[in-house]
Amino acid sequence: MTGPRTQGLTQPDLVARWHTIGLRAGMSVIVHSSLSRIGRVEGAAATVIASLRTVLGPTGTLVAPTFTWQVTDPAPSRVGIPDVEVMRRRAAVPTYHPDLPSTGMGAVAESLRCLPGSMRSAHPQASVAAIGARAADIVRRQTLGFAVGPTSPFGRLHDLGGHILLLGVGHDRNTFLHYAETLTPNPRLRIRRFPREFDGERVWVETLDVGNDNGRHFPTVGREFEERAGIEEVMIGDAPCRLIPAQPLVDFATRRLTELLHADHSHDSLDKLRRA
Template identity: 35%
Template sequence: MEKPPVRGPLCTRATLAAELRALGVRPGETLLVHSSLSALGWVAGGAVDVVHALLDVLGEDGTLVVPTHSGDNSDPAHWSSPAVPEEWWPELRASMPGYDPHTTRSFGVGTVPEVVRTWPGALRSGHPQTSFAALGPLAGRITSGHRPECRLGEHSPLARLEEAGARILLLGAGFDSCTAFHLAEYRVPGAEDRVEVGFAALTAGGGRAWVTVLDSPISSDDFELLGADYERDRPVPRGPVGAATCRLFPLTEAVAYAGRWLPVHRPPA
């Protein structure tokens, strides 16, 4: 069977960097990137050269941050793609490897974050499910103190990115990937509710244990609608990077907008 033709355009490290600059990415800034490699077209050098291009534009004084979530480290009782037999659940909880920020692969966030995670000098936050990796002068500040009972709230890198005045780049990704909206979830009425969150973690003695904590409920089901309203009401720069239409906007502004939007569109039950 004949393979389908390659889809372009052809992107290189140099063309990606030029288009990122044209979009408005600045040297020295702190940038949270959500990405889709396939949306860009044919990238010579793949995800590695996407990271090179981002670092070229940010320069030595800039900090690159990506989500390196590992949502597969979770309670099998909640798995649905695929679901697993209930009789497996105890053994899966007992045998799942504990989260190690140095070796646990990211899951479900694309290939660019995995490249950043393994990049020389990268630092990664400590949450077993919702970690972030960072490169640059602010990497330690952004990734430290990520508490197990706070996936994406005040004790996560999102709050540190807010303090740093970071911007968000949706590099071929949609608003459904915009994790910063979750920070607003922790600040709206109902955030005091708690749900059980389970994962495998390393112990102080070098072993592993299944841990269950209480955390605020989170959902991204309506983030595309939230993002569309945000983009309608605020000037969000848009531009091409490769084949993708990309967006660049301040994290603080997006979180504030979501904080006003969520109580209206998610009224308390």
């Protein structure tokens, strides 16, 4: 484990480390990142992105989640006719547009979104930004329901044999595990609710998607996959970093989550019987 750096990482430093971890020209890579975990980087997020694009080259594609949690119902438990206060709070929620800043996804994701030539998918809450050879293909389609499922940029990245770069974050931030859960027989579900403009009218839309894991299974599934696949952690500055192939991860995670969710369901059913 390295101590705090007194000198910032440069773009050539990062390029050398990306080669060490296995990044190559022509890959399609989605990065989940925490810039603060790396330590000092000369040029901050812009340097991280420039170094990644240098390694991926003109035939590669760099992707990042640019989720917009500000586009959500501030009173999700309120159903039926809202009172004046709920109406006021809902009216203050922005409607999604491609230039709306991402929230909570980190400086690298937001910096990628702002790059000239970057493209962004159109989901009000779960968009991704991409730049490079496959960017238009990856962001082209994203259904409102199951926004991280097969008919999404994550599904397209999976089909293209893409990779996941976890930079200073764990599998609790790995959206591909949500993708895998959409493929299980009985996924945990939640409602997404957001405003949309239709023919000049603002309306609220409800759709289904997989639910939050909240650290219950994803860290375990991710760790088990890394052990079986021989994924090696590389330190980038002070941040642990792993490069993970999406297709093998999804194959493993779909099977493993099916087992774990079935066990949860069986346990919950037994608890209900005991309380009956």
